[in-house]
Amino acid sequence: MLRYEMQAEIWVYPGKGGWHFVTLPTDVAARIKAAMTGLARPWGSLGVTAVIGKTRWQTSLFPDKASGSLLLPVKSPVRQREDLKAGDKPTLTIEIEL
Numbered sequence: 251m252l253r254y255e256m257q258a259e260i261w262v263y264p265g266k267g268g269w270h271f272v273t274l275p276t277d278v279a280a281r282i283k284a285a286m287t288g289l290a291r292p293w294g295s296l297g298v299t300a301v302i303g304k305t306r307w308q309t310s311l312f313p314d315k316a317s318g319s320l321l322l323p324v325k326s327p328v329r330q331r332e333d334l335k336a337g338d339k340p341t342l343t344i345e346i347e348l
Contacts, residue, residue, distance in 0.1 A: 252285055252346040254278050260324055262336045270329060270336060272322045274311070274344070279319040282311065285346060296320070301343040303332040311344070 256278055263269040274282070286296050295310035305328050311320040322342070324334070334340055 252282075252348065254282065254344045254346075255341065256344075257339050257341050258322075259339045260329070260334055260336050270324045270326075272324055272342065273314065273317050274320045274322060276317070276319045278344075279311075282320060282344065282346065285348065296346075299345040299347075301345065302328060302334070302340045305331045 256275055258272040258274060260270050260272055263271060282296065282298075290296060291310065294313040297308070297310055300307055300309050300322055302324070307325075307328060309323060309325075311322055314321045322344070329335065332340065
């Protein structure tokens with residue numbers, strides 16, 4: 251298993267739905283992309299396990315052309331359990347089973 255720990259800011263997508271995301275640091279995103287070459291799902295998504303605080307969930311990372319990085323969606327139940335909002339910079343871990 252590969253594990254990547256980082257801090258990153260939660261932000262809100264400006265379109266419909268109020269989706270909250272974290273943009274992974276570009277160096278971490280590059281390492282994840284390299285480790286998962288050929289494993290992308292539809293829309294280029296990559297299946298991972300994310301951990302913030304005591305909350306662990308199965309999710310996907312999505313490529314972001316604007317930043318050249320990967321985006322992690324942070325759903326409402328996760329934000330509520332961990333008392334997070336846009337602008338917060340939680341420590342998060344991405345785990346990848348290869």
